[in-house]
Amino acid sequence: MAEHEELPAGAGQDAIDELTGIRQSIDNIDAALIHMLAERFKFTQQVGRLKAKHGLPPADPARELQQIQRLRALAEEARLDPGFAEKFLNFIVAEVIHHHVRLAGGQAASGDEQGPGAAIGVEPDSAIGAPAPATGVVADSAIGAPAPAAQASATTAPTAPAPAASAPTTSAPTAPASDPAS
């Protein structure tokens, strides 16, 4: 079958069954991640509306720094690369800030916008993480390893090497290749 093409010709049925079982677990986790992200974006949308209503700035660098520090610590406990955890958060936050900016009636925060409709899933016009090429985020060796990653660098592109800054930049979210419309 096509889905097993990548297996060595000599792979036995036991190996195929084991692989299939592991992939089922991976698929379950991926589904959970999508649902969790969708829930997160529902809440950040509430925040965006609140901020827009009260004229608050879309980005909050101090809050992001707290989040980064917290997630890096959690990642270390979980034996996940803290640098990856930070980049993952930055990737998401960059998207959120895009949404906040749009909710506030401003232009997108950076020049990476694409056409209309390129967006997420919370609402028809607010799809996060629209169709975009996979970023491959980190090298295989980085995941799960207690790697000494960069310090906080909020809202930087997930594919960019995180600079060893100690404070979030929260400048224009240039990260995702996708166009998060809100």
Ligand SMILES: O=C(O)C(=O)C[C@]1(C(=O)O)C=C[C@@H](O)C=C1
């Ligand atoms: O907490 C906020 O103020 C938010 O707008 C949410 C959020 C986030 O996604 O967690 C996004 C942007 C801010 O810079 C900080 C945090």
